[in-house]
Amino acid sequence: MPNLELDKLLLSRGDDGRAIPGSIAYWYSDFWTYIQLIVETIFMALTATIIGAAAAFLLCFPAARNLAPNSVIFLLSRRFMEICRGVPEILYALVLVFAIGIGPLAGVVAIAIHTAGALGKLFAEVNENASLRPVEGIRGVGGNWFEEMRYGVPQVMPNFVSYTLLRFEINVRASSIVGFVGAGGIGTELNRVISLYSDDRVVAVLLLIVLTVTLIDLLSERLRTHFIGKEHFA
Amino acid sequence: MLTTEKLTKNFKTRNAVSDVSLSIPQGQMVGVIGRSGAGKSTLLRMVNRLAEPTGGSITFEGRDVTALRGRALLEWRATCAMVFQQFNLVGRLDVLTNVLTGRLYHHGFVASMLQLFTASERAFAIRALDRLGMAHTALQQADTLSGGQMQRVAIARALVQEPRILLADEPIASLDPLNAKVVMDALRTINREDGITVVCNLHTLDTARSYCDRIIGLKDGVLVFDGTPEMLTQEMAREIYGAEADDAFAEGLTSTSLGGVPAKQRLTERDLAKNAQLGLAAS
Ligand SMILES: Nc1ncnc2c1ncn2[C@@H]1O[C@H](COP(=O)(O)OP(=O)(O)OP(=O)(O)O)[C@@H](O)[C@H]1O
Ligand SMILES: [Mg+2]
Numbered sequence: 419m420p421n422l423e424l425d426k427l428l429l430s431r432g433d434d435g436r437a438i439p440g441s442i443a444y445w446y447s448d449f450w451t452y453i454q455l456i457v458e459t460i461f462m463a464l465t466a467t468i469i470g471a472a473a474a475f476l477l478c479f480p481a482a483r484n485l486a487p488n489s490v491i492f493l494l495s496r497r498f499m500e501i502c503r504g505v506p507e508i509l510y511a512l513v514l515v516f517a518i519g520i521g522p523l524a525g526v527v528a529i530a531i532h533t534a535g536a537l538g539k540l541f542a543e544v545n546e547n548a549s550l551r552p553v554e555g556i557r558g559v560g561g562n563w564f565e566e567m568r569y570g571v572p573q574v575m576p577n578f579v580s581y582t583l584l585r586f587e588i589n590v591r592a593s594s595i596v597g598f599v600g601a602g603g604i605g606t607e608l609n610r611v612i613s614l615y616s617d618d619r620v621v622a623v624l625l626l627i628v629l630t631v632t633l634i635d636l637l638s639e640r641l642r643t644h645f646i647g648k649e650h651f652a
Numbered sequence: 653m654l655t656t657e658k659l660t661k662n663f664k665t666r667n668a669v670s671d672v673s674l675s676i677p678q679g680q681m682v683g684v685i686g687r688s689g690a691g692k693s694t695l696l697r698m699v700n701r702l703a704e705p706t707g708g709s710i711t712f713e714g715r716d717v718t719a720l721r722g723r724a725l726l727e728w729r730a731t732c733a734m735v736f737q738q739f740n741l742v743g744r745l746d747v748l749t750n751v752l753t754g755r756l757y758h759h760g761f762v763a764s765m766l767q768l769f770t771a772s773e774r775a776f777a778i779r780a781l782d783r784l785g786m787a788h789t790a791l792q793q794a795d796t797l798s799g800g801q802m803q804r805v806a807i808a809r810a811l812v813q814e815p816r817i818l819l820a821d822e823p824i825a826s827l828d829p830l831n832a833k834v835v836m837d838a839l840r841t842i843n844r845e846d847g848i849t850v851v852c853n854l855h856t857l858d859t860a861r862s863y864c865d866r867i868i869g870l871k872d873g874v875l876v877f878d879g880t881p882e883m884l885t886q887e888m889a890r891e892i893y894g895a896e897a898d899d900a901f902a903e904g905l906t907s908t909s910l911g912g913v914p915a916k917q918r919l920t921e922r923d924l925a926k927n928a929q930l931g932l933a934a935s
Contacts, residue, residue: 555740555806558700559813560730560757565764569753572744 420617445622452607452623456630458522459603462596463589466526470533470589471582474499477534478541479567485545485553487563499542502535507592511601522602529592537585544577579645583638590634594627653677653713654699654817654849660707661694661873668694670873671708676866678816681843681850683860686870687893692853695870696819699851700734701725712817730757733810737822739802743795747786747805750794751777754812773812780808784838800831807838811846818842820852824859836863857889 423440431437437444446452477495479485486492510528518524553570561569597605604627611619655675661668669691676682684692697703699710701717710717712732720728733754741750752769754777762768769777781787784804789797794805803823810818820839824832840863843850854860860867861881869877869884869892877888 551736551738551740552742554702555736555742555809556753556756558702558729558734558736558740559754559809560726560728561753561764562726564761565753565756565759568765568767569742569745569756572742575744 466529474537482545525601683864
């Protein structure tokens with residue numbers, strides 16, 4: 419059982435340099451390693467969200483029923499996105515750890531693939547609800563398909579930003595998990611302390627993860643309302 | 653000369669336009685009238701190729717428009733501008749950028765993705781806006797404008813396309829009488845001074861009578877009248893409109909005496925010289 423004793427809580431390291439069991443110093447003796455890993459986790463989530471959202475952005479126009487240039491491209495992009503989001507991140511991570519080696523890169527790629535599929539579907543749905551009038555306006559002046567998308571659909575931007583931020587929150591959680599299969603981030607450490615039966619540290623790491631996720635959620639929520647409020651989310 | 657030969661559009665359930673043959677000389681102002689569902693919009697959208705005809709052909713100056721594909725089709729749409737009932741502006745972009753989209757056909761991929769417009773194009777767009785009395789709104793977001801203002805911006809967008817033909821699908825149907833007059837005056841000024849052919853779907857007969865050189869009547873997709881406003885008798889009009897006759901006669905502009913502001917003069921010779929210098933052929 420994890421143990422934290424009230425009377426020893428704030429004691430510093432003893433004369434021999436060892437932290438006293440039951441004190442905060444004992445629990446978090448690897449504090450800076452954890453912080454480093456948490457930062458790595460956040461960066462993994464950030465990178466994966468950016469890459470995934472960029473891919474989702476490219477996919478969501480051909481994958482919107484009303485905007486797709488033709489039904490073959492529509493079906494292809496829909497199916498592709500389904501494959502991307504149909505498989506859980508952790509499975510992609512497992513495969514990628516074998517393919518490109520242990521470390522955060524495998525985790526980032528795994529999460530990015532899943533994000534592309536999941537966000538792409540949400541983006542495409544936003545597109546399907548977008549008004550086609552501006553698109554028709556651009557078609558009327560002789561614009562090609564890319565120009566129709568570029569000029570006719572900016573109405574969807576606030577929704578895209580909002581969904582991307584939401585996905586970032588989800589990805590922070592995902593990137594703390596993929597470490598279990600060696601794909602980088604705080605999950606690697608969590609896996610290690612669990613395998614050592616080091617209960618104190620397991621709880622210590624879990625607490626840090628919960629704290630981080632909560633902070634990120636709060637921050638991103640504020641950002642979201644900021645964007646939606648400013649852009650008169652319709 | 654714009655010609656349609658037996659132009660037809662069938663939807664699964666019904667014929668929207670059947671065998672319409674017309675020829676419109678360059679520079680004419682034509683009004684298309686007919687009750688709701690008569691096929692006016694479908695006819696116009698086929699000319700601009702926003703809708704595909706299921707039969708017949710469209711020819712412009714000897715060129716078969718119905719056969720155009722790819723970039724040639726885009727070029728045709730750039731030549732044949734369209735003004736919509738609901739304006740179809742991009743609400744989130746500012747007015748100037750909306751007008752500049754009229755130049756998109758002339759842009760390369762990178763320039764249009766990055767919204768790069770040249771200084772001369774901007775100047776041209778501002779002048780088009782100014783002709784319609786809208787230059788002061790250039791930097792305003794388009795969805796903050798009133799309906800009448802939006803329609804004038806849409807016409808400015810059509811103008812910077814330097815079109816030969818301007819199609820207007822019920823341009824004044826969602827406007828109040830005063831704005832309707834401003835917009836119709838602008839269309840007529842453009843027609844008279846730039847020599848652009850204007851084909852305009854209109855709901856009300858009086859507007860068609862007072863602004864157009866020629867009136868075309870559609871009933872259930874069939875051409876039932878083609879002639880000058882004088883030739884359009886009351887009986888004929890009743891025939892075209894059927895049950896909607898009273899509406900069509902009652903509503904709308906009863907005279908041209910409302911105090912609307914007509915569009916400004918065409919670009920002067922000096923403007924044209926300046927344009928040519930900047931590398932833009934003024935229409
Ligand atoms: N996409 C479509 N699918 C099936 N039928 C259609 C479609 N578009 C138009 N129609 C039908 O074609 C006919 C002509 O329509 P159109 O929009 O051209 O009429 P309109 O004269 O412009 O009418 P309004 O004055 O109401 O705009 C109508 O009966 C309409 O129901
Ligand atoms: Mg119509």
